[in-house]
Amino acid sequence: MRVLGIETSCDETGIAVYDDQQxxxxxxxxxxxKLHADYGGVVPELASRDHVRKIIPLxxxxxxxxxxxxxxxxxxxxxxxxxxxxxxxxxxxxxxSLAFAWGKPAIGVHHMEGHLLAPMLEExxxxxxxxxxxxxxxxxxxxxxxGIGKYQVLGESIDDAAGEAFDKTAKLMGLDYPGGPxxxxxxxxxxxxxxxxxxxMTDRPGLDFSFSGLKTFAANTIAAEPDDEQTxxxxxxAFEEAVVDTLAIKCRRALKLTGYKRLVIAGGVxxxxxxxxSLAEMMAGIGGRVYxxxxxxxxxxxxxxAYAGLQRLRAGQQEDLAVKGQPRWPLDTxxxxx
Ligand code: KG4
Ligand code: ZN
Numbered sequence: 001m002r003v004l005g006i007e008t009s010c011d012e013t014g015i016a017v018y019d020d021q022q023x024x025x026x027x028x029x030x031x032x033x034k035l036h037a038d039y040g041g042v043v044p045e046l047a048s049r050d051h052v053r054k055i056i057p058l059x060x061x062x063x064x065x066x067x068x069x070x071x072x073x074x075x076x077x078x079x080x081x082x083x084x085x086x087x088x089x090x091x092x093x094x095x096x097s098l099a100f101a102w103g104k105p106a107i108g109v110h111h112m113e114g115h116l117l118a119p120m121l122e123e124x125x126x127x128x129x130x131x132x133x134x135x136x137x138x139x140x141x142x143x144x145x146x147g148i149g150k151y152q153v154l155g156e157s158i159d160d161a162a163g164e165a166f167d168k169t170a171k172l173m174g175l176d177y178p179g180g181p182x183x184x185x186x187x188x189x190x191x192x193x194x195x196x197x198x199x200x201m202t203d204r205p206g207l208d209f210s211f212s213g214l215k216t217f218a219a220n221t222i223a224a225e226p227d228d229e230q231t232x233x234x235x236x237x238a239f240e241e242a243v244v245d246t247l248a249i250k251c252r253r254a255l256k257l258t259g260y261k262r263l264v265i266a267g268g269v270x271x272x273x274x275x276x277x278s279l280a281e282m283m284a285g286i287g288g289r290v291y292x293x294x295x296x297x298x299x300x301x302x303x304x305x306a307y308a309g310l311q312r313l314r315a316g317q318q319e320d321l322a323v324k325g326q327p328r329w330p331l332d333t334x335x336x337x338x
Pocket of ligand 1: 010135136137138139162163164166167178179180181184267268269270271272273298299300
């Protein structure tokens, strides 16, 4: 089975062709980062319009690179939610309509299921069950994953998502949008000088997160300290260490709770080097392993949507003819595949 995947939930147009025998045949990505940078964040209306402009050329490109014609495609998967409704509707309209025109089934994919399954695109894919730490710009959650669609959310952020905390703190430091990777780069030049950033909600039981206090702590530290490059790098490092430590503590708890030795990290923040290193060390300490997708599949992409959609299409699921987007969509309401 060969599936065309379409991702348009936020500020990246991602298109891919995935084949269950041959693997990933092509993937094309257009990032709107430059478009939104002047505004310091994603402007939903501009995002929708840019998806409209780019989606068809990218589909043509991905099909050509996969050596495929519409006849070779057995189904179309598009991100149905969660995300920005206007942006979602671009992918849903185009995906649903192309499937109708080509006489193929279509499936609406949950964006976070896409992230969660992204490590399956790699050679050394994890087996089920595992604990997944999903850390993106819109969500932070820990999930007990027993199989595709068998998701129990163990904890989630009660305020800012981890990526959002990175982006907001980066903005306070004068870094351009999206600040996460820029803050990480700055933090790499930082030294440990004893800033005492909190590890929110680690002093009580439970697996929920809260990151908005860290951003406030960073704001107060920035205001109290001299405004030079090395000081900013030191603060960035202390902030990053606080986020990473907090995530690691919660991951360890979730692994203890489930008894699993496999941890998957996915979503934009899983590209963070300090997080990967810290979790690798933690997992080695308990005789387990951490799995993550290659950098380009940590952030939004079409490949993860094609992969997740193929699993569901192959199991016989499909959308009716109505075009639907679902901006809010709890992960644990998805249908399980046997
Ligand atoms: O998964 P994603 O591409 O989009 C959403 O679904 O939200 O995640 C984007 C988020 C942004 O907040 C971005 O700043 C963050 O991931 N991010 C990072 C890094 N790379 C991307 N945060 C920290 N360190 C990184 N290296
Ligand atoms: Zn995402």
